Amino acid sequence: MGKATELKCSLCGKIYDPDSNVMTCDDCGIDGTMHVLYDYEEVKKQLPMESLAADPDRSLWRYLPLLPVSDMAAIPSLQVGWTPLYDSPSLADRYEVGRVTIKDDGRNPTASYKDRASAVAVAMAKELGRDVVACASTGNAASSLAGFAAVGGLSSVIFVPESAPEAKVTQLLVYGAQVYLVKGDYEQTVNLAIEAIEANGWYNRNCAINPYLVEGKKTCAIEIAEQLGWQVPDRVITSVGDGCIISSLYKGFWDLLQIGLIDRMPKITGVQAEGACPIHRAIESGAKRVTFQPADTVADSISVGAPRNWAKALNAVRSSDGTTVTVSDREILEAMTELARTTGVFAEPAGVTAFAGFKRMAQDGLLDRQETVAIVVTGNGLKDIVSAKKAVGLPTVVEPNIDSFRAVRA
Numbered sequence: 001m002g003k004a005t006e007l008k009c010s011l012c013g014k015i016y017d018p019d020s021n022v023m024t025c026d027d028c029g030i031d032g033t034m035h036v037l038y039d040y041e042e043v044k045k046q047l048p049m050e051s052l053a054a055d056p057d058r059s060l061w062r063y064l065p066l067l068p069v070s071d072m073a074a075i076p077s078l079q080v081g082w083t084p085l086y087d088s089p090s091l092a093d094r095y096e097v098g099r100v101t102i103k104d105d106g107r108n109p110t111a112s113y114k115d116r117a118s119a120v121a122v123a124m125a126k127e128l129g130r131d132v133v134a135c136a137s138t139g140n141a142a143s144s145l146a147g148f149a150a151v152g153g154l155s156s157v158i159f160v161p162e163s164a165p166e167a168k169v170t171q172l173l174v175y176g177a178q179v180y181l182v183k184g185d186y187e188q189t190v191n192l193a194i195e196a197i198e199a200n201g202w203y204n205r206n207c208a209i210n211p212y213l214v215e216g217k218k219t220c221a222i223e224i225a226e227q228l229g230w231q232v233p234d235r236v237i238t239s240v241g242d243g244c245i246i247s248s249l250y251k252g253f254w255d256l257l258q259i260g261l262i263d264r265m266p267k268i269t270g271v272q273a274e275g276a277c278p279i280h281r282a283i284e285s286g287a288k289r290v291t292f293q294p295a296d297t298v299a300d301s302i303s304v305g306a307p308r309n310w311a312k313a314l315n316a317v318r319s320s321d322g323t324t325v326t327v328s329d330r331e332i333l334e335a336m337t338e339l340a341r342t343t344g345v346f347a348e349p350a351g352v353t354a355f356a357g358f359k360r361m362a363q364d365g366l367l368d369r370q371e372t373v374a375i376v377v378t379g380n381g382l383k384d385i386v387s388a389k390k391a392v393g394l395p396t397v398v399e400p401n402i403d404s405f406r407a408v409r410a
């Protein structure tokens with residue numbers, strides 16, 4: 001069974017025993033997020049390519065030997081992962097790159113990439129015999145945790161900024177979570193949640209703090225590799241808020257490299273909104289640490305000024321020879337309609353930000369003509385229709401008779 005053997009601080013490299021239940025590094029504090037490591041020789045034996053090909057499990061649990069969960073009974077039944085990877089020859093033509101693929105993670109059960117992490121969080125909490133899970137979230141991590149807690153028979157306590165889109169907050173309430181709408185921004189919400197979780201001893205689903213959540217998220221990278229027949233794309237592009245998804249994409253490919261299922265890393269490429277780009281600024285300036293700043297963008301899921309997983313995110317970009325770019329809110333909204341009208345995939349603003357970044361890079365001549373690119377769509381468009389409406393016109397209103405219809409057609 002895939003049990004983690006070591007936790008390693010992403011800043012100072014200090015090694016911890018997973019049984020110590022440590023979350024972040026004692027020496028580095030909250031910035032010292034942990035890498036989760038396995039006995040890769042053992043994983044190699046349990047995860048040969050041939051047995052994967054024959055495995056009928058169409059969920060992220062097909063990669064169980066590379067996940068920290070060991071109690072099968074703790075695994076929630078809600079299907080998660082194994083989302084489609086679409087080829088788009090028309091986007092490849094339009095932007096003059098070798099191959100464009102779209103990984104539609106809005107197809108997960110609560111409609112975002114976050115489900116990969118929540119599935120593992122709930123399994124881990126159950127394994128540890130915990131009955132309350134909690135997190136702070138811009139919205140999707142929360143609705144996802146609430147959904148998986150519901151099916152897993154756990155209670156969930158959720159902190160979201162009061163600006164969270166209505167659909168996400170409603171999703172939480174439908175799932176039966178205890179929801180606290182915080183009169184503040186995401187950073188203030190996170191800080192309150194950390195204190196409340198600590199004080200109450202709840203299981204912490206905050207992705208940058210709980211080391212196992214990036215492990216759930218990394219399965220997206222493994223799926224991309226498997227869906228491409230174990231060919232590594234040249235570049236994988238994702239939007240970046242706290243930096244967990246981008247770290248997880250790096251970790252997924254890195255793990256595959258350790259067990260010999262792939263032979264090189266893709267360039268891990270992060271896209272941030274112009275109004276919330278602290279990770280991009282650190283990459284551009286070569287800074288060792290990320291400087292926090294206020295955040296303002298239409299893409300609420302990446303409206304993060306104080307990214308918690310910055311150490312891993314910087315490492316993911318730098319170690320893979322990747323890069324970061326920024327896009328404006330207008331580019332994000334334009335990308336939303338273009339992606340939907342070309343591929344049929346309707347994404348929320350943060351969900352389409354990677355595609356907006358891809359367009360920007362293509363237009364700036366930053367992509368190779370032969371490149372194979374995987375663009376990760378991180379959330380479904382129905383999550384935030386108020387923003388989506390800004391990208392489109394109005395429908396035509398008509399009286400219920402054919403003469404009125406002819407009149408408005410004319």
Ligand SMILES: *Cc1c(COP(=O)(O)O)cnc(C)c1O
Pocket residue numbers: 112113114140141239240241242243244245246301302348350351378379380
């Ligand atoms: C959470 C989220 C992101 C950003 O992920 P981080 O791990 O915070 O960088 C991007 N898109 C969507 C839809 C999300 O919900």
Ligand SMILES: [Zn+2]
Pocket residue numbers: 009010011012013014025026027028029032
């Ligand atoms: Zn450390």
